[in-house]
Amino acid sequence: MEVTTTWYLVLAAVLFTIGAVGVLIRRNPLVLFMCVELMLNAVTLTFVAFNSALGGLGGQMAVFFALVVAAAEVVIGLAIIVAIARRQPTTAIDDFSGLKG
Amino acid sequence: MELAVFIICSAIVLSGALGVLIANNPVHAALFLVETLFGIAVLFILLDATFLAAVQVVVYAGAIVILFLFVIMLLGVDRADDLGIEPISGQRPLTIVIGSSILGLMLTTLLISVSGPTGTSTSVSEVSLGGTNTKNLGGTLFHDHLFAVELTALLLTVAIVGAIALARRLKGPLQPIPILETTNDERPSPEDNGDVE
Numbered sequence: 035m036e037v038t039t040t041w042y043l044v045l046a047a048v049l050f051t052i053g054a055v056g057v058l059i060r061r062n063p064l065v066l067f068m069c070v071e072l073m074l075n076a077v078t079l080t081f082v083a084f085n086s087a088l089g090g091l092g093g094q095m096a097v098f099f100a101l102v103v104a105a106a107e108v109v110i111g112l113a114i115i116v117a118i119a120r121r122q123p124t125t126a127i128d129d130f131s132g133l134k135g
Numbered sequence: 136m137e138l139a140v141f142i143i144c145s146a147i148v149l150s151g152a153l154g155v156l157i158a159n160n161p162v163h164a165a166l167f168l169v170e171t172l173f174g175i176a177v178l179f180i181l182l183d184a185t186f187l188a189a190v191q192v193v194v195y196a197g198a199i200v201i202l203f204l205f206v207i208m209l210l211g212v213d214r215a216d217d218l219g220i221e222p223i224s225g226q227r228p229l230t231i232v233i234g235s236s237i238l239g240l241m242l243t244t245l246l247i248s249v250s251g252p253t254g255t256s257t258s259v260s261e262v263s264l265g266g267t268n269t270k271n272l273g274g275t276l277f278h279d280h281l282f283a284v285e286l287t288a289l290l291l292t293v294a295i296v297g298a299i300a301l302a303r304r305l306k307g308p309l310q311p312i313p314i315l316e317t318t319n320d321e322r323p324s325p326e327d328n329g330d331v332e
Contacts, residue, residue, distance in 0.1 A: 049152055
């Protein structure tokens with residue numbers, strides 16, 4: 035039995051769903067960020083699978099830039115969490131209502 | 136052989152992801168995240184993206200997860216996110232509905248609507264480029280996508296400046312935090328959370 039591109043895409047779909055469910059049910063902001071990372075990884079897996087199926091290097095290029103954006107996003111997000119945690123006793127995501135969102 | 140590697144890596148990736156989903160302790164969640172990332176790195180090797188596999192391990196497992204662990208240790212791991220209680224009523228059933236809809240939609244698209252990936256293959260296959268994966272990637276990155284690389288450098292600079300500006304401790308009259316005393320009171324045991332100063 036041969037491993038086709040569809041298998042990778044199905045795996046990425048399941049991984050993306052796990053990440054999305056995690057974002058919806060978890061309340062610790064750090065774990066939320068980890069679930070966002072899961073979703074980003076699912077998408078990069080899709081890119082690489084398509085790159086392998088269609089040839090060229092465009093998919094791997096896209097993964098490069100997605101990686102850089104993910105790193106920047108994590109840095110900013112964690113800095114925001116640290117800044118909020120200095121002012122608030124708890125860091126559950128439901129208490130982050132300073133902007134009345 | 137390829138099938139065996141794929142199945143084992145899928146099991147590793149999915150178990151790690153489920154671990155992130157259900158781990159109560161954020162440190163355990165971070166370690167499960169490392170498991171998932173390593174599984175994906177092996178899948179990258181299986182897909183002939185060897186350089187990206189190395190980058191995945193170095194950047195994600197080496198930098199991003201370490202950053203997560205630093206922040207977890209900095210904020211303290213005592214706030215256990217108890218998954219047993221549900222603060223917003225109806226959140227869990229709604230999550231199940233939304234999650235299964237997302238999964239169902241994607242699987243329907245993948246397995247029923249089309250058979251395999253559609254789209255035209257590029258004329259430049261990687262084999263015809265010659266050289267290794269890393270060499271080809273470097274050539275494409277710094278030749279065809281040079282402007283995007285420059286923008287990436289700008290983005291990283293802005294991120295560093297923003298992180299420093301956000302996480303910096305303000306000196307002088309702008310010190311805004313009278314709530315911090317309650318923080319110290321609420322911590323269960325302040326002597327063993329590693330505050331060596």
